[in-house]
Amino acid sequence: MSAVQEVVTEAPAVEAxxxxxxxxxxxxxxxxxxxxxxxxxFVKNFIIFQLTMLLIYGLAVLALNILTGxxxxxxxxxxxxxxxGAYTSxxxxxxxxxxxxxxxxxxxxVCFAFGFLFGQPALRLSGVYLALATFALATAMPQLLKLGYxxxxxxxxxxxxxxKPDAPFGLPMSQDMWLYYFTLVIxxxxxxxxxxxLQSRSGRALMAIRDNEIAASAMGxxxxxxxxxxxxxxxxxxxxxxxxxxxxxxFVAPDGYTITLAISLFLGMVVGGVGWLPGSIxxxxxxxxxxxxAEGISxxxxxxxxxxxxxxxxxxxxxxxxxxxxxxxQLIGKMKKN
Amino acid sequence: xxxDEKLRIAAFSTAVIAFVATSGGALAQKKYDTGATDTxxxxxNIMPYSGPASAYGVIGKTEEAYFKKINAxxxxxxxxxxxxxxxxxxxxxxxxxxARKLVESDEVLVVFNPLGTPSNSxxxxxxxxxxxxxxxxxxxxxxxxDPKNFPWTMGWQPSYQSEASIYAKFLxxxxxxxxxxxxxxxxxxxxxxxxxxxDGLGAKASMIVAEESYETTEPTIDGHIVKxxxxxxxxxxxxxxxxxxxxxxxxLAEIEWKPLHIVANVSASVGSxxxxxxxxxxxxxxxxxxxxxxxxxQWDNDPGMKKFYAFLEKYYPExxxxxxxxxxxxxxxxxxxxxxxxxxxNLTRENVMKQAASLKDFTPDTLLPGVKINTSPTDFAPIEQxxxxxxxxxxxxxxxDVISGELSN
Numbered sequence: 001m002s003a004v005q006e007v008v009t010e011a012p013a014v015e016a017x018x019x020x021x022x023x024x025x026x027x028x029x030x031x032x033x034x035x036x037x038x039x040x041x042f043v044k045n046f047i048i049f050q051l052t053m054l055l056i057y058g059l060a061v062l063a064l065n066i067l068t069g070x071x072x073x074x075x076x077x078x079x080x081x082x083x084x085g086a087y088t089s090x091x092x093x094x095x096x097x098x099x100x101x102x103x104x105x106x107x108x109x110v111c112f113a114f115g116f117l118f119g120q121p122a123l124r125l126s127g128v129y130l131a132l133a134t135f136a137l138a139t140a141m142p143q144l145l146k147l148g149y150x151x152x153x154x155x156x157x158x159x160x161x162x163x164k165p166d167a168p169f170g171l172p173m174s175q176d177m178w179l180y181y182f183t184l185v186i187x188x189x190x191x192x193x194x195x196x197x198l199q200s201r202s203g204r205a206l207m208a209i210r211d212n213e214i215a216a217s218a219m220g221x222x223x224x225x226x227x228x229x230x231x232x233x234x235x236x237x238x239x240x241x242x243x244x245x246x247x248x249x250x251f252v253a254p255d256g257y258t259i260t261l262a263i264s265l266f267l268g269m270v271v272g273g274v275g276w277l278p279g280s281i282x283x284x285x286x287x288x289x290x291x292x293x294a295e296g297i298s299x300x301x302x303x304x305x306x307x308x309x310x311x312x313x314x315x316x317x318x319x320x321x322x323x324x325x326x327x328x329x330q331l332i333g334k335m336k337k338n
Numbered sequence: 339x340x341x342d343e344k345l346r347i348a349a350f351s352t353a354v355i356a357f358v359a360t361s362g363g364a365l366a367q368k369k370y371d372t373g374a375t376d377t378x379x380x381x382x383n384i385m386p387y388s389g390p391a392s393a394y395g396v397i398g399k400t401e402e403a404y405f406k407k408i409n410a411x412x413x414x415x416x417x418x419x420x421x422x423x424x425x426x427x428x429x430x431x432x433x434x435x436x437a438r439k440l441v442e443s444d445e446v447l448v449v450f451n452p453l454g455t456p457s458n459s460x461x462x463x464x465x466x467x468x469x470x471x472x473x474x475x476x477x478x479x480x481x482x483x484d485p486k487n488f489p490w491t492m493g494w495q496p497s498y499q500s501e502a503s504i505y506a507k508f509l510x511x512x513x514x515x516x517x518x519x520x521x522x523x524x525x526x527x528x529x530x531x532x533x534x535x536x537d538g539l540g541a542k543a544s545m546i547v548a549e550e551s552y553e554t555t556e557p558t559i560d561g562h563i564v565k566x567x568x569x570x571x572x573x574x575x576x577x578x579x580x581x582x583x584x585x586x587x588x589x590l591a592e593i594e595w596k597p598l599h600i601v602a603n604v605s606a607s608v609g610s611x612x613x614x615x616x617x618x619x620x621x622x623x624x625x626x627x628x629x630x631x632x633x634x635x636q637w638d639n640d641p642g643m644k645k646f647y648a649f650l651e652k653y654y655p656e657x658x659x660x661x662x663x664x665x666x667x668x669x670x671x672x673x674x675x676x677x678x679x680x681x682x683x684n685l686t687r688e689n690v691m692k693q694a695a696s697l698k699d700f701t702p703d704t705l706l707p708g709v710k711i712n713t714s715p716t717d718f719a720p721i722e723q724x725x726x727x728x729x730x731x732x733x734x735x736x737x738x739d740v741i742s743g744e745l746s747n
Contacts, residue, residue, distance in 0.1 A: 044442055044443065045438075045442055046438045046439055046441075046442035046443050049435070049438055050435065053431075053435065139555070143524070143553060146524060146525070156529065157455075157456075157524075157525045157526040157529055158455070158459060158479075158481075158526055159430070159456060159459055159460075161459065161462075161463055245431065249430065249431045249434045249460065250434070250460070250463055250464065251430055251431075251434065251459060251460035251463075253430050253456040253459065253460065254456075255428065255429065255430060255456040256429055256430040256431050256456070256460075258390075258429075260389070260427070260429070261429075291425075291427075295387075295424065295425050299387055299423070299425065300387065300395075302387060302388055302425055303388045
């Protein structure tokens with residue numbers, strides 16, 4: 001069997017998602033926005049912090065969703081991009097004294113470049129092989145951060161402590177609340193950018209590659225360019241999330257960015273629904289809150305309880321939150337008819 | 339006029355005396371911060387019950403059992419301890435989330451014995467800005483003894499650097515011609531330790547002829563050992579965690595390399611290191627200790643250890659007395675209880691720190707004879723003494739005096 005035939009007969013790695021099904025309707029979007037805007041006004045700072053982390057991990061899951069759901073490439077190496085973003089922000093803030101808000105675009109650009117470069121060799125790989133290559137990236141990253149050469153900047157194994165920003169212009173809100181709204185604005189901006197990206201010409205090219213690489217190239221899509229671009233964009237968004245994460249947690253250390261993080265993000269994407277962008281936030285909620293629930297059920301067996309819960313989700317709703325949303329939509333439709 | 343003035347002064351001084359007397363009375367009244375009431379003291383804790391360091395989760399379970407024992411015996415000054423412990427999976431971001439949950443949602447009085455250098459580094463700034471005690475952290479990093487910059491953080495065990503400096507002192511005295519080969523774990527533990535060793539050797543740091551580091555993810559360290567042997571070193575310092583320390587002892591015997599072998603205190607456990615590596619391979623190994631070893635028969639009739647064994651039997655039957663973490667959890671929980679007893683009815687966070695910083699010659703049941711806990715407002719390093727020991731037969735033989743590894747800085 002020739003290589004070309006192999007690719008043609010191979011089942012697509014990711015199920016095709018039509019682009020309209022990738023977003024929410026206007027009404028639902030506005031409702032979600034209102035909830036995200038209002039909730040912090042009524043809850044404790046600790047919950048606001050959790051919500052901030054929810055948005056940050058949501059961004060990272062969204063980035064993976066663009067890569068996997070959009071262009072059909074797998075990645076288990078998102079934790080590496082997240083770490084690079086976090087360290088870029090932390091180093092710029094603590095060593096160069098640059099304002100936290102300005103470090104985020106830098107983190108995004110550095111990660112975009114990093115992801116784009118990594119995408120080059122990754123072009124030759126697909127499916128499980130690509131997943132393995134990115135896996136290697138994720139396992140290597142914590143060790144690279146510990147290297148003696150960079151220790152002066154990275155703080156080596158001890159990590160770096162980051163100063164949390166106060167609300168600007170003397171706004172009467174706590175640091176946590178300010179950071180939440182700051183994160184929310186960035187999240188919304190990146191979400192709108194991602195939706196537009198996937199609905200644009202480039203987005204269609206990505207999805208064509210996802211559905212059938214050979215057909216896409218026959219139609220004149222520059223497969224290599226778009227595949228590496230997808231890696232770059234995904235890494236860039238993950239980097240911004242990493243930078244925000246460093247500011248929210250106020251600390252970066254190699255142990256915070258192990259392969260476990262990459263797997264969590266991957267899990268978040270699957271639970272949220274591959275290729276369904278709003279699902280990212282649901283997936284993020286899953287990876288943040290479900291371990292806490294599992295711990296509440298049994299301390300010694302928290303890992304096992306988490307496994308059971310995950311199994312139930314995958315077994316009952318294999319397409320994740322997207323499937324739940326579709327069912328809900330149909331139910332509402334029926335009720336309207338009656 | 340004169341009389342009038344005198345009267346006025348008298349009246350004034352009476353008022354002052356009366357005020358002082360009443361305010362003195364007020365001082366003796368009960369004072370509480372969040373997390374303490376007439377009936378309860380809430381203590382928070384963060385442990386890696388899951389993840390790469392989950393073996394240490396035993397410490398949290400031991401502490402929980404110890405507080406259960408204290409409650410069964412009537413509590414501390416009539417108050418029951420409510421112990422809230424969360425899992426951080428050894429991940430710093432998760433530790434921050436759990437610390438905030440403890441402080442803002444559970445409203446604990448203190449965060450006690452959170453484990454791991456990365457996790458504690460991550461929550462240190464937060465807890466200090468909230469003025470919540472981060473007491474007796476379970477890590478040997480040297481940086482916890484910094485009362486000036488972090489007045490709300492205190493360590494417990496001897497720091498890695500002070501332990502390493504004790505070995506340096508020993509080598510310079512007993513084996514000045516030593517050619518030292520060091521194998522260290524590439525993380526905060528290994529690096530801190532190596533620094534202590536080098537600082538301890540000072541001008542003689544050139545005695546170290548070879549350094550090798552390994553990652554915890556490596557399945558075996560055999561290759562590193564062979565390489566170190568080839569350098570012709572006659573002293574081998576193994577800054578390793580239990581699994582790797584045992585591998586090292588075995589490999590040394592296998593390739594018939596017989597240097598003076600020192601293993602770090604964290605890996606001096608008879609149960610989890612020496613026995614698996616084989617007693618015959620472990621003869622003559624050196625280490626230092628501050629706590630008694632539950633696997634060592636020489637403590638069977640020790641009154642402190644008898645209390646410890648009785649506690650295990652009644653409150654924590656599934657606890658393994660051979661596990662060094664159980665001994666550790668018992669000792670540190672006992673120190674916490676001591677501090678809370680000293681606080682009396684003044685259970686403010688400030689007073690908890692004040693009492694924790696005024697421990698005088700306190701000796702938990704599980705510490706070696708002669709090792710005492712001493713703290714002061716400028717000394718936030720509770721245990722600073724260790725004793726050298728040599729492995730002989732099936733147990734450690736302590737030798738020499740209890741040495742203080744107090745660091746000058």
